[in-house]
Amino acid sequence: RKEVEQDPGPFNVPEGATVAFNCTYSNSASQSFFWYRQDCRKEPKLLMSVYSSGNEDGRFTAQLNRASQYISLLIRDSKLSDSATYLCVVNIDAGKSTFGDGTTLTVKP
Amino acid sequence: DTGVSQDPRHKITKRGQNVTFRCDPISEHNRLYWYRQTLGQGPEFLTYFQNEAQLEKSRLLSDRFSAERPKGSFSTLEIQRTEQGDSAMYLCASSYGQGEYEKLFFGSGTQLSVL
Numbered sequence: 001r002k003e004v005e006q007d008p009g010p011f012n013v014p015e016g017a018t019v020a021f022n023c024t025y026s027n028s029a030s031q032s033f034f035w036y037r038q039d040c041r042k043e044p045k046l047l048m049s050v051y052s053s054g055n056e057d058g059r060f061t062a063q064l065n066r067a068s069q070y071i072s073l074l075i076r077d078s079k080l081s082d083s084a085t086y087l088c089v090v091n092i093d094a095g096k097s098t099f100g101d102g103t104t105l106t107v108k109p
Numbered sequence: 110d111t112g113v114s115q116d117p118r119h120k121i122t123k124r125g126q127n128v129t130f131r132c133d134p135i136s137e138h139n140r141l142y143w144y145r146q147t148l149g150q151g152p153e154f155l156t157y158f159q160n161e162a163q164l165e166k167s168r169l170l171s172d173r174f175s176a177e178r179p180k181g182s183f184s185t186l187e188i189q190r191t192e193q194g195d196s197a198m199y200l201c202a203s204s205y206g207q208g209e210y211e212k213l214f215f216g217s218g219t220q221l222s223v224l
Contacts, residue, residue: 004151032210043200043215044152087151091211095140095164099151 001026004090006100014108017078021103023071023088033064034089035073038102044087047073078107111135113216115201121222122191129187130219134203141184142213143176144200152200158184159206191223 006023013019025033033050048055050062050071061074071088088100114133122128134141139160144152155174156166160181173191178184188195198220202213 008149034212036213043217044213045215046212049210049212095157095159095211096154097142097211097213098154099144101149101151 002100003027003098004088004100006086006088006103008101008103010104010106012106012108013078015078015080017107018074018076019078019105020075021073021086021088021105023073023100025069025071025088025090025098027090027092028066028069030069030090030092032091033062033071034091034097035060035062035071036087036089036099038085038087040084044099047086075105078105080107080109083107113201113203113214115199115216115219117219118217119220119222121224123224124193125190127187127189128191128221129185130199130201130221131183131185132201132203132216133183134201135214138203138205138214139181140204140206140211141178142202142204143184143186144202146198146200146218147196155186188221191221193223196221196223 004025035047036044037047038044050064054063059076063072083106085102085104087102090098116131142157143155146152158178173189176186198218200218202215204211
């Protein structure tokens with residue numbers, strides 16, 4: 001079993017739709033959590049950190065459920081520019097980030 | 110440009126040859142990481158440095174791989190006797206070293222093709 005698991009998708013949604021991605025992690029000692037975005041043939045870039053109380057950044061909302069060991073990302077009012085692969089990232093300790101294999105989102109006009 | 114830079118962007122080599130990649134991190138970052146990514150997979154951790162010290166190396170990394178970070182600045186990743194399975198994107202990242210809330214800044218990567 002992988003340490004960080006994501007539904008690979010693809011998720012194909014129309015503009016304006018709301019879409020949610022989930023991610024599960026296996027190590028209960030995991031300390032910190034992130035979502036990264038990766039465009040095709042580009043490097044990953046930090047989208048947002050995920051805090052225990054949940055956090056929001058514009059149209060993006062991230063939530064953490066430590067008891068169930070899953071993280072979610074909600075995107076509201078999807079834009080064409082949101083099309084990308086979304087990587088769930090878990091840090092067990094400082095210095096090593098473990099990435100999921102990503103969920104691919106395509107937003108269509 | 111003050112981001113993470115990697116060189117070369119692309120490398121094509123024949124099986125059995127040695128290759129070396131370079132990474133220049135963001136200047137004020139003290140941590141530097143190497144990851145490997147293949148199509149359809151997420152980045153896979155290889156190794157990381159705190160300043161010039163190599164603090165962790167993936168158990169998946171064979172002895173053919175070696176990384177250095179002399180003087181805590183740029184880093185090199187060398188692969189000896191390359192194999193076709195080494196073909197991948199090699200990503201370098203750097204961070205401030207803020208403990209568990211590490212935010213990684215990635216370079217554009219070096220795409221390695223082993224023929």
